[in-house]
Amino acid sequence: MNNIYPIFDKMLSRADKEKLLGQRGLMIWFTGLSGSGKSTLAIALERELQQRGLLCRILDGDNIRSGINNNLGFSPEDRVENIRRIAEVGKLFVDTGIITIAAFISPNNELREMAAHIIGADDFVEVYVSTPIEECERRDVKGLYAKARRGEIKEFTGVSAPFEAPQHPALSLDTSKFSLEESVNRLLHLILPKVSAPLSKE
Numbered sequence: 001m002n003n004i005y006p007i008f009d010k011m012l013s014r015a016d017k018e019k020l021l022g023q024r025g026l027m028i029w030f031t032g033l034s035g036s037g038k039s040t041l042a043i044a045l046e047r048e049l050q051q052r053g054l055l056c057r058i059l060d061g062d063n064i065r066s067g068i069n070n071n072l073g074f075s076p077e078d079r080v081e082n083i084r085r086i087a088e089v090g091k092l093f094v095d096t097g098i099i100t101i102a103a104f105i106s107p108n109n110e111l112r113e114m115a116a117h118i119i120g121a122d123d124f125v126e127v128y129v130s131t132p133i134e135e136c137e138r139r140d141v142k143g144l145y146a147k148a149r150r151g152e153i154k155e156f157t158g159v160s161a162p163f164e165a166p167q168h169p170a171l172s173l174d175t176s177k178f179s180l181e182e183s184v185n186r187l188l189h190l191i192l193p194k195v196s197a198p199l200s201k202e
């Protein structure tokens with residue numbers, strides 16, 4: 001870092017911000033195929049947390065790939081850069097004490113491990129939305145699977161690009177088996193104890 005002088009030691013600490021908010025910052029990282037339910041779960045979870053007085057921020061394709069990452073595509077290299085920037089931005093939110101909910105395909109362990117490393121393993125909760133591809137394709141919310149099958153989209157995850165399932169997610173949710181309400185209840189059970197109190201030190 002040539003000629004870069006961080007000012008972190010002069011800024012108010014994360015603990016100060018968490019005390020102000022009365023909550024602990026955390027990254028909830030959804031991974032899964034297109035159409036598996038990541039965005040739907042993120043939105044429903046945010047509403048439930050906000051109703052409990054907890055401040056959240058969703059990061060997903062709509063606010064990231066149309067903005068900060070609008071120069072990136074879906075090659076393996078671009079997916080790495082996509083996830084790297086998302087993790088760096090996510091870390092800023094987490095360090096502000098905000099419960100941050102990321103909804104990205106993030107299709108392999110290396111990408112997710114990079115995100116966890118940038119954010120910090122203690123602040124990173126991996127949730128695998130494990131809905132089978134058959135169901136995602138049946139839903140085909142955006143018509144992308146049909147286009148991919150016709151060869152109109154290259155490197156489409158699950159069709160012409162790989163998806164590697166996480167090995168040890170904190171939670172797996174198959175939305176073809178669980179209702180949205182059931183999934184959100186499982187998420188709340190996992191997350192509420194982790195975010196309800198600010199960090200005591202720092």
Ligand SMILES: Nc1ncnc2c1ncn2[C@@H]1O[C@H](COP(=O)(O)OS(=O)(=O)O)[C@@H](OP(=O)(O)O)[C@H]1O
Nearest residue numbers: 034035061074079082104105106107154155156157
């Ligand atoms: N080639 C290809 N492969 C996969 N997905 C594609 C592709 N092209 C466009 N889309 C749309 O982009 C959304 C996935 O973006 P992500 O940023 O989550 O992908 S990744 O984490 O970088 O793999 C994904 O949105 P979601 O349905 O929300 O997952 C798709 O709508």
Ligand SMILES: Nc1ncnc2c1ncn2[C@@H]1O[C@H](COP(=O)(O)OP(=O)(O)O)[C@@H](O)[C@H]1O
Nearest residue numbers: 033034035036037038039040141175178179180
């Ligand atoms: N139990 C469920 N949980 C979540 N989504 C569901 C469920 N059942 C059906 N769906 C539908 O599946 C689709 C998932 O799309 P979306 O949330 O955009 O997925 P992703 O963000 O993973 O691409 C939505 O149209 C949603 O209404």
